[in-house]
Amino acid sequence: MKALARLYVALIIFFLYAPVLVMIFFSFNESSSVWVFTGFSFDWYTGLATDVTMLNALKHTLIVAVLSAVISTVLGTAAAVGITALRNKFSKKIIMSVTQIPMMNADIVTGISLMLLFIFIGKLLGLRESLGFLTVLTAHITFNLPYVILSVLPKLRQTDASLREAALDLGCTPLQAFFKVIMPAISTGIITGFIMAFTLSLDDFVISYFTCGHYQTLPIIIYNMTKKSVTPDTYALSTIIFACVFALLIMYNMLQTKSESKKAAKAQP
Amino acid sequence: MKNENIVELKGISVAFGGEKVLDDFNLEIKDKEFVTLLGPSGCGKTTTLRLIAGFLEPDGGDVIFEGRRINDLPGYKRHVNTIFQRYALFPHLNVYENVAFGLRIKKLPEKEIKAKVTEMLALVNLSGLEKRNIDTLSGGQQQRVAIARAIANHPRVLLLDEPLAALDLKLRKDMQKELKKMQEQLGITFIFVTHDQEEALTMSDRVVVMNNGKIQQVGTPQDIYNEPLNAFVADFIGESNIVDGKMLRDFYVEFSGQRFDCLDKGFEPDEPVDVVVRPEDVDIVAPDKGMLTGVVTSVAFLGVHYEIIVDIGGFKWMIQTTDEHFEGDRVGLYIEPDAIHIMKKSEYSGLYGDYSSYSEEIDHLSDADYGEEDGGE
Ligand SMILES: Nc1ncnc2c1ncn2[C@@H]1O[C@H](COP(=O)(O)OP(=O)(O)OP(=O)(O)O)[C@@H](O)[C@H]1O
Ligand SMILES: [Mg+2]
Numbered sequence A: 001m002k003a004l005a006r007l008y009v010a011l012i013i014f015f016l017y018a019p020v021l022v023m024i025f026f027s028f029n030e031s032s033s034v035w036v037f038t039g040f041s042f043d044w045y046t047g048l049a050t051d052v053t054m055l056n057a058l059k060h061t062l063i064v065a066v067l068s069a070v071i072s073t074v075l076g077t078a079a080a081v082g083i084t085a086l087r088n089k090f091s092k093k094i095i096m097s098v099t100q101i102p103m104m105n106a107d108i109v110t111g112i113s114l115m116l117l118f119i120f121i122g123k124l125l126g127l128r129e130s131l132g133f134l135t136v137l138t139a140h141i142t143f144n145l146p147y148v149i150l151s152v153l154p155k156l157r158q159t160d161a162s163l164r165e166a167a168l169d170l171g172c173t174p175l176q177a178f179f180k181v182i183m184p185a186i187s188t189g190i191i192t193g194f195i196m197a198f199t200l201s202l203d204d205f206v207i208s209y210f211t212c213g214h215y216q217t218l219p220i221i222i223y224n225m226t227k228k229s230v231t232p233d234t235y236a237l238s239t240i241i242f243a244c245v246f247a248l249l250i251m252y253n254m255l256q257t258k259s260e261s262k263k264a265a266k267a268q269p
Numbered sequence B: 001m002k003n004e005n006i007v008e009l010k011g012i013s014v015a016f017g018g019e020k021v022l023d024d025f026n027l028e029i030k031d032k033e034f035v036t037l038l039g040p041s042g043c044g045k046t047t048t049l050r051l052i053a054g055f056l057e058p059d060g061g062d063v064i065f066e067g068r069r070i071n072d073l074p075g076y077k078r079h080v081n082t083i084f085q086r087y088a089l090f091p092h093l094n095v096y097e098n099v100a101f102g103l104r105i106k107k108l109p110e111k112e113i114k115a116k117v118t119e120m121l122a123l124v125n126l127s128g129l130e131k132r133n134i135d136t137l138s139g140g141q142q143q144r145v146a147i148a149r150a151i152a153n154h155p156r157v158l159l160l161d162e163p164l165a166a167l168d169l170k171l172r173k174d175m176q177k178e179l180k181k182m183q184e185q186l187g188i189t190f191i192f193v194t195h196d197q198e199e200a201l202t203m204s205d206r207v208v209v210m211n212n213g214k215i216q217q218v219g220t221p222q223d224i225y226n227e228p229l230n231a232f233v234a235d236f237i238g239e240s241n242i243v244d245g246k247m248l249r250d251f252y253v254e255f256s257g258q259r260f261d262c263l264d265k266g267f268e269p270d271e272p273v274d275v276v277v278r279p280e281d282v283d284i285v286a287p288d289k290g291m292l293t294g295v296v297t298s299v300a301f302l303g304v305h306y307e308i309i310v311d312i313g314g315f316k317w318m319i320q321t322t323d324e325h326f327e328g329d330r331v332g333l334y335i336e337p338d339a340i341h342i343m344k345k346s347e348y349s350g351l352y353g354d355y356s357s358y359s360e361e362i363d364h365l366s367d368a369d370y371g372e373e374d375g376g377e
Helices: A002-027 A043-050 A052-085 A089-104 A107-125 A133-158 A161-169 A174-202 A206-211 A218-228 A232-267 B045-053 B095-105 B110-123 B139-151 B169-186 B197-203 B221-226 B231-236 B356-376
Strands: B005-016 B019-030 B034-038 B060-065 B080-083 B157-161 B189-194 B206-211 B214-219 B241-249 B252-255 B258-261 B271-277 B282-285 B292-301 B306-312 B315-321 B330-335 B340-344
Touching: A002 A232, A043 A052, A043 A232, A052 A089, A052 A133, A052 A174, A052 A218, A089 A133, A107 A133, A107 A206, A133 A174, A133 A206, A161 A174, A161 B080, A174 A232, A206 A218, A218 A232, B005 B045, B005 B189, B019 B045, B019 B189, B019 B214, B034 B045, B034 B197, B045 B080, B045 B157, B045 B189, B080 B139, B095 B110, B095 B139, B110 B139, B139 B169, B169 B189, B169 B197, B189 B197, B197 B221, B206 B221, B206 B231, B214 B221, B214 B231, B231 B241, B231 B271, B231 B340, B241 B315, B252 B271, B282 B315, B306 B330
Parallel strands: B034 B189, B034 B206, B080 B157, B157 B189
Antiparallel strands: B005 B019, B005 B060, B206 B214, B241 B252, B241 B271, B252 B258, B271 B340, B282 B330, B292 B306, B292 B330, B306 B315
């Protein structure tokens, strides 16, 4: 029975990770063959470094990821503070549901509806081209926001309300009280929110596809490349992206366990 | 002479969601005074402090500080500091930085801050713990950090919300003395909240007894103990036998079927009143010498004295005595005129001061104990 359970888990992990491992393996292949490993090389990686389209797309991806993560972290934290301060339980519930619905929504629906909205506004303003950097950035902020809110809210709820009053009592203005006392208390929530937002933005394809116009990000370039022929430079690129996301996720988990063990330590005495 | 009140609350009312928490609340507090708000849980003590600290605006009435109305002055501009019910120390800062917090906000020079923090930590006996993290401190030490952090800012008024509630008895007694000494040394007005009546009586210049958002009585500890205004105060402060009586004329009262000389006057002839007799003011004598006679129904030994319950015509009296008596003994009670205190009838009449439930409670408890033992076998 136990052996069977182990086998089951092993199979699941195999099916989850085998494709990625195969891809990583072939990204180091000398030839462009997808089935014969002719020799080890970094050629596809060095080739990437000289590919202008690719580097451009990488730049776009990073700019959008960093900006959207920063902006959604600031906006989301402010929103979480606002929601916590709400006295009325009913409006609190409504606002919470409204912010959570976009998370459940299919990406394709979010993408298409955002595209429609952007084109509509573009036409209103009389722009020749309505989709581009600003629209893809706005779209990313939109889908990042609920994740940030949801990672900051519980931290706020855990902080003792009298901490803020203690800061005010000692002469802080409400703004100072936030930065000197509340922020440090919820910092892990803010950082995890930021990492979440950055990761989501980094590997988003569907929503970017509909809203980016000519400002193409990496996932879109990769998709376009595969339409012609699949070459190992795609594997190399995907491997890099996988490594980045993997690293971010590990960081995220480490932060979570750290704040949890801190909580446990506090509950002890 | 100038108005020497530092804080005045005038006709304050506060409601949360339609429920009145403070109602027509009037209180004047003098400079350098030690005033205690005393009352059961939920009676509005913390709410009163929050009004003075500026975390809450009253729905009606005025908060006045040194003669100036400050209803809408935000808390951070008031010369008032608070020691919170659960200390509210900043967990991300060490002891030194917690105490220095208010001084840094005021942008004092680093040298001055250092001197001040060192002085404050010495004052609360925490020298040497500057670098310690807050969560490595014991409850008593956290308490001291909270005190140092508050008084480092030289407040005119210090608000203390049940600061000693979390400490064990011994530490609590020590801190009571230390706080009182500190208050006299520093010349700061203390507004102290507690629901421990003994603490209130030993520490305060004046005690404010509250219930259900209303002030029941304000006075010195002696006033509150010796001259309670109604049955609630008499019962909440110390132990009291409270019986129905009738004021026959000045200095003459009837209760428990007998007539007694007393020291109170100013009531209508034959006015119904509440009569308070403290358990320690009753002398137990032989039945034929007593003004009242009854049967002992329970005896408890408390170390300093015995606490015995005597049934007199169906009403159970509590009496504290150093002599031993036994259940079933017939005894007489002798009550001096100055042991009798007369109160006007109030909404609390008949609710307190009868110890029949007291002895039943004890019976109940021991019954429950036996029951458990039986069940275990
Ligand atoms: N922010 C609030 N919202 C709603 N009700 C409140 C709020 N603050 C206090 N109350 C209510 O007001 C009443 C008085 O509260 P308060 O905290 O002043 O009591 P307290 O005398 O300090 O009690 P304790 O001894 O338990 O600390 C309570 O019934 C409480 O539930
Ligand atoms: Mg309270």
